[in-house]
Amino acid sequence: MPASAHETLLRDAAVVHTSETELLGTVVRLDCVNVRPALGALAAGGFDQLVDMFATDTGEAIELTYHLRAFSGFETLFVKCTVEYDGELVSVWDIYPAALFPEREAAELLGMSLTGHPNPKRLLTVEGTEPLLRKSVAIRGAQEVQFS
């Protein structure tokens, strides 16, 4: 698979995106409404596996990262998009079933609502836990730990 295969795939699917090569590897940035068509096109075009899916709190919004891999040639691609706080995380489980668990985790730990997921329950924590991975949620301080 040529190194720019994803460009062709995404252009054919008419997905607006920017693509650049960073230290990390090839990173494709797009709008979060375009994630499903983009991943659908990439999956059909030979990116076999969703290696990982996770979310990061950038301080202004939540950044989703889809780490894809094509086994022919071990091509790696990072697809990134941004979602507002308390925004909507659209599931891609029917394209990559591997996303079933990480999506639930990302939604609960960063406080997003999960749509299109067959089992949108919490995965790791109990009901009522605040979104722990947000930067605004502080961990326990030294005082609290010492005197509890």
Added chain:
Amino acid sequence: MSDVRLDVSRQPGPRWVLPKGLRRVPEGLDELATEHLILNMGPQHPSTHGVLHVLLELDGEEVQAAEASVGYLHRGIEKLAESRKYHQVGTLLDRADYLAGLHTETAFALAVERLAGIEVPRKADWIRSLTMELCRLASHVVWAGTFGMDAGAMAPFLYIMRDREALLDILEAITGGRMMFNYVRPGGVFADLPAGVDTKIRAFLDVFDTYLEETDALLGGNEIFQARIKNVGVISRDTAMAFGLAGGTMRASGIDFDVRRDMPYAAYTELDFDVPVASGGDCWDRYVVRMEEMRQSVRMIRQLVDGMPEGDFTAKVPKVLRPPAGEMYAAVESPRGELGIHLVSDGGPTPYRMRLRSPAYYNLAITDEAIAGSLIADAVVIIGSLDIVLGEIDR
């Protein structure tokens, strides 16, 4: 049994709708009013390898649907790493995959080194590979023992515990700890190999060869055991790919991928080893693949001990690391498969975000696919064959 096998291409089948089961009455049998039994397996169950909780929907003894519920060990390793300096994160990561802490440490060290552009001395690479392979053996023997225990065989478990103690002695001599090593640091390793450890390793390997064959004979040579695991929990190649499986579980389904060979790190480019691959995708194949991996590890350890280079064991690294802002992904082949660290740095002394791509997490997601349609006894064996460690699943 046969309808369990997934004909999964890219098109999602109805089987993938979780939790499609957990419905009370099977369709078409309303007038009989038979009920399915919902059984909670775990969190306290001898065969869930920790605190996994599996909801089983049973029709008699046959499992109709299964839903894995995790989070009983969620302790915020990713969150806490954001408040730890780069040298301190290893402490947390050891406790993520507690059967093979060195692999997680190495993955993190690799990510930091690649981000900060630190050149690692050749000897450090070799020591890393050596300790990691020892650690892989220590993890795989536990898997073999608990897998046997899931099938009801007690003896192999106790036999492998003996081997594991010997392995832990060696690891303790090298790293100073039995399980929580904190040995691999960004830039190299914490300490040089102690004098005389190579004779110790060689002496162990000579015995371990026989012990390994003994364990293999006790488990794989036993007809009852074979009957229990052959054609059970079949995962097709496509399903394995779609669910992003990793490691031995993936290779047993016919995907020829090994991070050590295909995305080399540490000293693996200089080593001679084979990657065992099977095609059936059932529990037996997973057993065979992992057993063969152990033999390959033994082979690699021999090469590593023989060819251990001279030199520094660590590069010069500042006390407080401040890698430049950016992102980096580094993966190692842990005993459970591709274990990756996705590191986001903002140039500060602590990571901005650390994501642990844990292989067992993805392997566990297959539970429902693999279990549905088999018996309770199979469910136990299938979960055992996936080789899960709850520490890295829940993080």
Added chain:
Amino acid sequence: MALDKLTGENSMVFIRAEQLLDLARKNSLFYLSFGIACCAIEGLMSAGGPRFDYDRFGIFHRGSPRQCDVMIVAGTVNKKMAPVVKRLYDQMPEPKWVIAMGACACTGGPFREYPNVIMGVDQVIPVDIFVPGCPPRPESMQYAFMQLQDKIAARTQERIDAR
């Protein structure tokens, strides 16, 4: 001499009988095979294995809490786990003891700063023995069991002294 020193719960005969029973209790401690995290590998598996061999002391594992005397809390207890631990403890018949194994079960350990983690299992169930270490070595667990045996034996001795 008050009558209650001759009959009833505080009589010497009663206490001596209890002492005899405690001798049996302390020598037959069945523990619940319930490993939560890393400590389970050391405290339950390695310690039950060939080198350390709990069975020598009459310490044996049972899968069902109904048949257990000791619960080893081997690992971090978080908010999702705490009700389970509590329930398992409640299911055990009296007399029962709890060993909090490792830093996590004692105080929260390396994860005590995380809001989801409970800072020590003693906030959920009463603990008899705390074992420090991360994880404690199997030897420490053997020592913990010996301490527990002493503690069981000391109960009646205290009552004799208090008379």
Added chain:
Amino acid sequence: MNAAGAVAIRILAMLLLLLVNGVVLIYMLRKVLGRLHIRIGPNRVGPFGLLQTTADVVKLLTKEDLMPESADKWLFWIAPFVVFVPSFLAYLPLAFGPDLAVTRLDTGLLFLLAALSLIPLGVVMAGWASNSKWSLVGGMRAAGQQIAYEVPLMLAVLGPVMMAGSMDLSRIIEAQKNLWFVFPQFIAFIIYIIAAQADTQQTPFDMSEAESELITGFANEYGGMRFGFLFLAEFSNMFIVSALGVSLFFGGWYVPFLTENPVALSLAPLIFMIKTYMGIFVMMWARGSLPRIRVDQLLAFSWKALIPISLSWVVIWACFQRLVLVR
């Protein structure tokens, strides 16, 4: 002494034997498993850990007597005894020496097998009454397993019965004075081992207990001495299976070539016990090393292999005996 008194003493002696047996066997199991698993086993309580089981029993006796709130109270209470009493009844017709049995029944073997077949009833009761799903699955497994293995067990013992021409266990043993039945009846012996172990839920056929699958299966909700009874019954079953095997196939109290020797005959009960314990050792050996069979494989094995084989063996042996041996 009148007859009733003698019977009472015999029954008491048998009860004592059962209890002592249980205690000794548990100790033996832990020691044997220890050796098989390169451990040591109990060695701290008393000399060589001999008092270990005593301590266990005393502890179990003084544990809190828990009953789950939603349990079926009456069934829950009675189930351990329904498991335990048949196991005790099965001791009664066993012949430990030329004239040493609690009661010498003409149909002793039948009585013993009938008593054994009552045990799963208690297991099912325990599983049902506990109101725990795991227990229920365990109980149901026991029922299915017992139905499947009762038949081959009955058919397997028919061979020795035909050779001895009696169902009295003493007679069967006496008939083996010159030839242990294990040699002509080897096929029946193999069937007996499998069927008897499966019928009494011994490892590797302990489907109803299945530690790695059902935790402790039907005994899940039982603690304290009720659990002690279930545990004791398990070991008593082990003894019965082995003792019956010795009686049917290994010449009971006879030592080869010393059948007329008065010393050997006076040591009859001892010899019988030694043989039985050797059988138990083999069962523990299997318990320590073999994986567990899956429940559907177990049932399929009985219906598809064991029953046809045992049935045809009975027919073959009957024809052989009728046409060749007894002319």
